[in-house]
Amino acid sequence: MASPMINGPWQPSNTTTPGYVEGEVSWGPEPPSWRSISNSVIGIAAVVFLANVLVSGKNSLLLKPIQRRIKAWSYLLDGPAMIHDGYKKANGKTFDVITPGERIVFVSGHKAVKELESQPETALSLYAASRKILMPKYTMHGLHIQDSRGAAGAGFSRAVRVLLTNNLPRVLPYLGDAIRTRIAEIRAEGHVVDGVKQTDLYPMFLQLTSLSTGTSIFGKELASNAAFMKDAFNYIESVVMGAEMVRLSPKWLEPIMGRFVTHKIKTPEILFNLLYPIAEERLRERERERASLGEEVPKHADMISWILETAPADVEWTSQRIVQEVMAVWFGSIHSTAFIATTAIYDLCLHPEYLAPLRAELARGGYAEFERNPTQGLPLMDSFLKESARVTPVDYLSTRREVMAPFALADGTRLHKGDWLCTPAASIGLDAAYFPEPTKFDGFRFAPRELVASLAADGTVSEGTRMPKASKIVDVDPSWLLFGTGKLSCPGRFLATATIKSIVANVIANYDIELVDAAAPRQWSWRSTAVCREDVKVVLTPRAN
Numbered sequence: 001m002a003s004p005m006i007n008g009p010w011q012p013s014n015t016t017t018p019g020y021v022e023g024e025v026s027w028g029p030e031p032p033s034w035r036s037i038s039n040s041v042i043g044i045a046a047v048v049f050l051a052n053v054l055v056s057g058k059n060s061l062l063l064k065p066i067q068r069r070i071k072a073w074s075y076l077l078d079g080p081a082m083i084h085d086g087y088k089k090a091n092g093k094t095f096d097v098i099t100p101g102e103r104i105v106f107v108s109g110h111k112a113v114k115e116l117e118s119q120p121e122t123a124l125s126l127y128a129a130s131r132k133i134l135m136p137k138y139t140m141h142g143l144h145i146q147d148s149r150g151a152a153g154a155g156f157s158r159a160v161r162v163l164l165t166n167n168l169p170r171v172l173p174y175l176g177d178a179i180r181t182r183i184a185e186i187r188a189e190g191h192v193v194d195g196v197k198q199t200d201l202y203p204m205f206l207q208l209t210s211l212s213t214g215t216s217i218f219g220k221e222l223a224s225n226a227a228f229m230k231d232a233f234n235y236i237e238s239v240v241m242g243a244e245m246v247r248l249s250p251k252w253l254e255p256i257m258g259r260f261v262t263h264k265i266k267t268p269e270i271l272f273n274l275l276y277p278i279a280e281e282r283l284r285e286r287e288r289e290r291a292s293l294g295e296e297v298p299k300h301a302d303m304i305s306w307i308l309e310t311a312p313a314d315v316e317w318t319s320q321r322i323v324q325e326v327m328a329v330w331f332g333s334i335h336s337t338a339f340i341a342t343t344a345i346y347d348l349c350l351h352p353e354y355l356a357p358l359r360a361e362l363a364r365g366g367y368a369e370f371e372r373n374p375t376q377g378l379p380l381m382d383s384f385l386k387e388s389a390r391v392t393p394v395d396y397l398s399t400r401r402e403v404m405a406p407f408a409l410a411d412g413t414r415l416h417k418g419d420w421l422c423t424p425a426a427s428i429g430l431d432a433a434y435f436p437e438p439t440k441f442d443g444f445r446f447a448p449r450e451l452v453a454s455l456a457a458d459g460t461v462s463e464g465t466r467m468p469k470a471s472k473i474v475d476v477d478p479s480w481l482l483f484g485t486g487k488l489s490c491p492g493r494f495l496a497t498a499t500i501k502s503i504v505a506n507v508i509a510n511y512d513i514e515l516v517d518a519a520a521p522r523q524w525s526w527r528s529t530a531v532c533r534e535d536v537k538v539v540l541t542p543r544a545n
């Protein structure tokens, strides 16, 4: 659910949508200059980081507390390395990393992950940790996130995991066409350098991901309205930046900063006001249906209708609550998905030997089968994506849980109220104890053995470093924590992987791809999260089909 801040180059469309006037597509007020604010935040963190380097090694009593604070602040820019170093030193044991806001305790291994999973929400809460990250009171139009999931939360999670996923076969064929068209349009807009068109890959994939997940969450009509999608996308960026500003303020300043942020960011209100009348209308339709007035009530396929469908009988959803929940699902759906699709394409540029077998899988009916059965299809591509996500992790930690009351883990580690208990997901993925030859990129490491053996037999790929048994990117287990663990694991993972597969498949089937500068940096990080750079360019050359 990581959500860094990127501005997508949105294009207006002619589609009409409630709230937008045809012919004069309203782009809404621009959000404040978040980029300059984010640059300041990064600048401050960089100074703090430098100071840390200057004083390190001097262990005087006076310097120690200052050093500890500086080290905590350096987590903002150096989080992945701090977590990975901690993991290596701990040698499988529990370790902690101090950050500006909280102490994060990391556990790994089957027993410890099961212990984390089995704790009640009164002891460890995903939602309390999410509240700290999102500051929803200030940034999400007043959304109140409870400490525990409750019946309404379980229904809402089922809406995403089951109903949204079941709808995928109906949207994927439409999305395939829409994605192909959009890729061609964005490519055509690229800069020409030395006679060759270049494309900024990550911004393009953010647009494609928004189109794809937006179609599932908001429905086809809203998602094909570029002005609406621009507002919806800017909302995510504003929430991330606004929440970060409140989080970085001293405790006493938090309410003032919170009010400032609420006043400054308009995109949550814009999105809320656009979705609210739709939710109102749906509630009216439901009333008419309940009253059995014999009237034909339209059927809808979007998050609003699925939330209403899965709501427990004793929970009366208001339009406000429905819209807030839709906005919360939308918030977490874009950046990690686009990150994984983008890094998979980089990996294909760096390991082009995988292109032929992946294209062959698409061509021999794999793509059509995937559209019919999105959670099963394309086993080779599934393995390639999983390997790419393992080698270039999107988040160095997973299973965030806030400690609600002090207690001790089975190994004796004491947890204090407000600490976080997490898993070092990325380091586990790079550990030889779980993955043989972990630094080697083996695209078909997770694919069914017979499939890879047949490709190896005809010389298409080498046998590689197979895992003892095949697995999928959406699987959750203590050695694969990309989507969390247990009953709280990500319900949107089927949509996310279907989105990534349809984007990657439509790029590689129709274009040859080359990185303009394979040596240029492609990521940076904030806290524990990796972020794709927006300026990494590729050359997409149309293939003769």
Ligand code: HEM
Binding pocket: 001, 126, 149, 153, 157, 160, 213, 329, 330, 332, 333, 334, 336, 337, 340, 394, 398, 399, 400, 481, 482, 483, 484, 485, 486, 487, 488, 489, 490, 491, 492, 493, 495, 496
């Ligand atoms: C590659 C993309 C994604 C990644 C890496 C990801 C990862 C995660 C993780 C790690 C969690 C927490 C699980 C835990 O702590 O045990 C989570 C929760 C969640 N994710 Fe995702 N996610 C992704 C895409 C999506 C999408 C596309 C959606 C929406 C359709 C979504 C909706 C949610 C929701 C609603 C929760 C909260 C679950 C609950 O309340 O029970 N995610 N995700």
